[in-house]
Amino acid sequence: MSSPRVEVIDRLCKGCSICVEFCPTRVFEMDGFIAKVVKEDACIKCMQCELRCPDFAVKVHTE
Numbered sequence: 001m002s003s004p005r006v007e008v009i010d011r012l013c014k015g016c017s018i019c020v021e022f023c024p025t026r027v028f029e030m031d032g033f034i035a036k037v038v039k040e041d042a043c044i045k046c047m048q049c050e051l052r053c054p055d056f057a058v059k060v061h062t063e
């Protein structure tokens with residue numbers, strides 16, 4: 001099983017850090033006002049980031 005691809009859509013991200021706070025495996029870090037994926041391999045597909053991002057700026061591709 002391949003690991004999911006986690007994507008932040010920069011133009012939608014407003015830099016609230018919610019994804020950073022809720023990701024249990026610290027996949028994200030803030031880079032100024034945009035969340036960056038820094039540890040994609042650690043993703044456990046819990047989908048918290050997608051569910052909690054208020055701006056629909058995170059996509060977890062599980063295929």
Ligand code: SF4
Pocket residue numbers: 008012013014015016017018019020034035052053054055056057058
């Ligand atoms: S939760 Fe969404 S809007 Fe907030 S920092 Fe993360 S990607 Fe950006």
Ligand code: SF4
Pocket residue numbers: 006022023024025026027042043044045046047048049050060
């Ligand atoms: S799906 Fe879960 S583990 Fe993967 S990046 Fe989102 S919050 Fe982190």
